[in-house]
Amino acid sequence: MVALDGGQDIGPTVRRMVLGTRLRRLREQADITREEAGYSIRGSASKISRVELGRVGFKERDVTDLLTLYGVVESEEREQFLTLVSQSNQPGWWYQYSDVMPRWFEDFVGLEEAAARIQTFEVQFLPGLLQTEEYARAIVNEGQPHAVDGLVERVVALRVRRQRLLEGPNAPQVWAVVDESVLHRPLGGRTVAREQLRRLLELTALPHVSLQVLPFAKSGHAATGAFTLLRFAEAELPSIAYIEHLAGALYLEKPDEIEIYGRAMDRLAVEAETPKQTRQILAKLLAEI
Secondary structure, eight states: OOOSSTTOOOHHHHHHHHHHHHHHHHHHHTTOOHHHHHHHTTSOHHHHHHHHTTOSOOOHHHHHHHHHHTTOOOHHHHHHHHHHHHHHTSOOGGGGGTTTSOHHHHHHHHHHHHOSEEEEEESSSOOGGGOOHHHHHHHHHHHSTTOOHHHHHHHHHHHHHHGGGGSSTTOOEEEEEEETHHHHSOOSOHHHHHHHHHHHHHHTTSTTEEEEEEOTTSOOTTOSSOEEEEEOSSTTOOOEEEEEETTEEEEEOOHHHHHHHHHHHHHHHHHSOOHHHHHHHHHHHHHHO
8 A cells, every 4th residue: 555645744634535545446346336335334335435435534443344345354454554544533733623614614624734736716805825814804704793703713713724734845836816806805904905915925926826816807707606626646536626605515526527627727817817917916906005
């Protein structure tokens, strides 16, 4: 079994996905149905499906039984799987914010943490990874006007903590396209806007962060709403398209779905101003505020 990450901590969410993918391959190689596998662990075909997608935690007993069913008898290989079970069940740093984070968003934070490339299109706000603390606070205050201060601060702290992944040698490539209206939306007042523009100029000077503005004059019809594409270095993992809505989020990973969103992102990038032109736009706006 190949090592996941050369020693880099990729977090429990991705470890679950990798483990699930490897178990699926073993099941298919053994020509065993999901129903048969589910029966062997006192479950159902739907449980095996959730396990193989990495959507649930793993029980050591279940994985041991599945390995036996799939004909994996060599002790060293079994131990590697069980070690991965233990690692996948360890809580990620984001679990300390579970009081302010819906379950469907926990998966996104875990995937974002492990992505090698993050591509995002936004039409209302700047991407969370690029927001200043005060900008994020203004969004939360407007979106949850009756929230108590402690809750607001916890949500803002979570957003700021997510941004640490932009630091260090293993930082992902981040490529964002935002509608021009995002830069003109008044959030928090003049001081917040100035600090946010300065922050964008700082971030876009980094070699792994690119920002493009889609001007008013362009249609933006390549996409009907915001979305994020997450791509991973691990060969076992599919790319994932994340689409958030009021009641939750969609996670798409079928090849034809990813192709649609990948093409949309490419078209948006062609329509948008280049990263260099975008930096000029940001500098001009900052000078005018």
